[in-house]
Each structure stands twice: as C-alpha cells, then as structure tokens.
Amino acid sequence: MGITGDMNEIDLDTGILDKYEDKVVRKASNMRGFYGDEEALEKLIKSGDPIIYEVYAVPREGEGELSYGVTILHPGTVGGEFYMTKGHYHEKRDRAEIYIGIRGEGLLLMQNGDEVKWEEMKRGTIVYVPPFWAHRSINTGDEDFVFLAIYPGDAGHDYGTIAEKGFAKIVIKEGNGYAIIDNPRYR
Ligand code: M6P
Ligand code: ZN
Numbered sequence: 001m002g003i004t005g006d007m008n009e010i011d012l013d014t015g016i017l018d019k020y021e022d023k024v025v026r027k028a029s030n031m032r033g034f035y036g037d038e039e040a041l042e043k044l045i046k047s048g049d050p051i052i053y054e055v056y057a058v059p060r061e062g063e064g065e066l067s068y069g070v071t072i073l074h075p076g077t078v079g080g081e082f083y084m085t086k087g088h089y090h091e092k093r094d095r096a097e098i099y100i101g102i103r104g105e106g107l108l109l110m111q112n113g114d115e116v117k118w119e120e121m122k123r124g125t126i127v128y129v130p131p132f133w134a135h136r137s138i139n140t141g142d143e144d145f146v147f148l149a150i151y152p153g154d155a156g157h158d159y160g161t162i163a164e165k166g167f168a169k170i171v172i173k174e175g176n177g178y179a180i181i182d183n184p185r186y187r
Contacts, residue, residue, distance in 0.1 A: 008058065015070045015102040015146035020056040022069070026086070027051050028078070033163055034086060036170065036185055037079020044078060052076070052083050065153030072146050073106065073139045080172045084109075087136025087167060091156025094131040097149055101125035104145035107138045107178070109167055116168045118180065121147060134162060138171045140178040 009018040028044045031052055035041050044050065057069030076083045087109070090097075099108055101121040109118045110133040119127045121137075129135045139145035170183045 010070065010102075010148065012102060015072060015144075015148070017056050017058070017070050020058055020069070022055070022057040022059055024055040024057070025051055026053050026055075031078075031086070034084070034166075035078045035081050036183070037081070040079030050074070050076070053085055060153040063154045066150055067153050067155075068148060068150040070102070070146065070148050071137065072144050073104075073137055074144055075104075075139050075142050077173050082138045082140055082171050082173060082178065084138040084171070085136050086159055087134055087162045089132075089134040089158040089161050090151070091158045092152070092154060095152040095155035096131045097129040097135065097151040097155070099125075099127045099129065099135075099137070100148045100150075101127075102146040102148060104139065104143045105141040106145035106147075107140055107171060107180075109136045109138060109169065109171065109180075110134065111167050114168055118169075121145075134167070136162070136167060138178075140171065 027049045029049050053073040055069050055071050059067040101123050105122045107118050108121055108127050112133045165187050166183050166185055168183055168186045169180050171178050171180050
C-alpha cells in the first residue's frame with residue numbers, strides 16, 4: 001500500500017489492485033442489523049467472526065474527480081441469505097456509478113424509493129447504476145465474487161437509509177441457485 005499516482009494496475013484474473021490507499025474489512029460482526037436471521041448472524045460471529053467482504057479503494061474525493069475500488073465478497077450465507085455488502089445510497093443522490101465484474105458470480109441489487117431492480121454479474125459484466133439508485137452486491141456463487149466499481153469522487157456513502165429500512169428484496173439460497181423475495185422486515 002502507498003500513495004498512488006495516476007497509474008495503477010489490476011490483475012484481471014484475481015482482481016488484486018497493485019496500489020490502493022484505503023482498505024475496508026467488513027466482518028460478520030460489522031453486519032449486525034443487515035440480516036433477517038439475527039440468531040444465525042450471532043452464531044457466525046461466535047464461531048470465528050469471518051470476513052464477509054473487503055474493499056480496496058483509491059479515493060479521489062473532490063468534485064469532478066473519480067474514485068474506484070475493488071470489492072472481494074466472500075461466499076456464504078447467514079440464515080439462508082447470501083453474503084452481501086451493506087449497500088448504500090450516495091450522499092449526493094444524483095451521482096451514478098459503474099460496476100465491472102471480474103471474478104465469481106453475483107447480483108447487483110438496486111433500489112430507488114420502493115422500486116427495485118437487479119442485474120446478474122460475472123466476469124466482464126458492466127452495470128450502470130443510475131443516479132438516485134441505492135446499490136448492494138450479493139455473492140450468489142460458491143467462490144469469491146470480485147468486481148471493480150468507479151464512482152464520482154464527491155458521491156459519498158449514505159448507509160443510514162439502508163441500515164434503517166433495508167432493501168425491499170432479499171436474496172436467498174434456493175437449491176443450487178438463488179431466489180429474490182420480498183423482504184419481510186422492509187419498512
Ligand atoms: C463498491 C463501491 C464502493 C463500496 C463497496 C462496498 O466497491 O460501491 O463505494 O464501498 O462496493 O459496498 P458498501 O460500501 O455498500 O459496503
Ligand atoms: Zn456507490
């Protein structure tokens with residue numbers, strides 16, 4: 001890790017960034033309140049508190065700039081719900097984002113008010129998250145789901161709205177695949 005210049009390199013097979021300035025690690029204990037089955041989450045925390053996901057970012061926070069980062073979302077479930085990111089709106093709601101799939105498979109769940117949509121992602125998938133849409137990624141596979149995200153430097157992360165209300169849909173394991181169902185806890 002160190003201060004990066006304007007050039008960087010990503011290993012397109014692993015998603016590993018040569019240089020990054022911010023590393024965020026979210027363990028099971030950082031995800032309290034985000035899963036329907038709170039008991040299952042506490043059990044997971046007690047059994048070693050595994051890392052759910054890691055973000056390696058190069059932030060450029062000024063207006064007009066772009067930030068980017070790689071997220072490595074590990075495989076697993078909590079009470080039937082797949083491992084996922086917290087998800088957020090942008091503090092500046094009118095800021096968009098682009099996701100590029102690198103490895104593994106997952107979903108990008110998006111929400112604007114009560115309206116929900118999603119896209120499947122794998123290596124090479126590009127998804128445009130329009131302004132005003134909250135976004136959460138979900139690992140629906142059995143290996144790491146890795147993607148690159150690029151977003152306006154001044155977008156900011158608003159986690160509060162999602163932490164309070166959740167997404168209107170949750171993604172659960174069903175057989176060898178997944179099902180997207182109404183979130184019974186959605187407010
Ligand atoms: C993507 C981007 C980042 C975000 C990360 C993890 O890389 O959208 O801005 O931080 O995913 O998601 P979250 O911040 O919702 O935990
Ligand atoms: Zn974002």
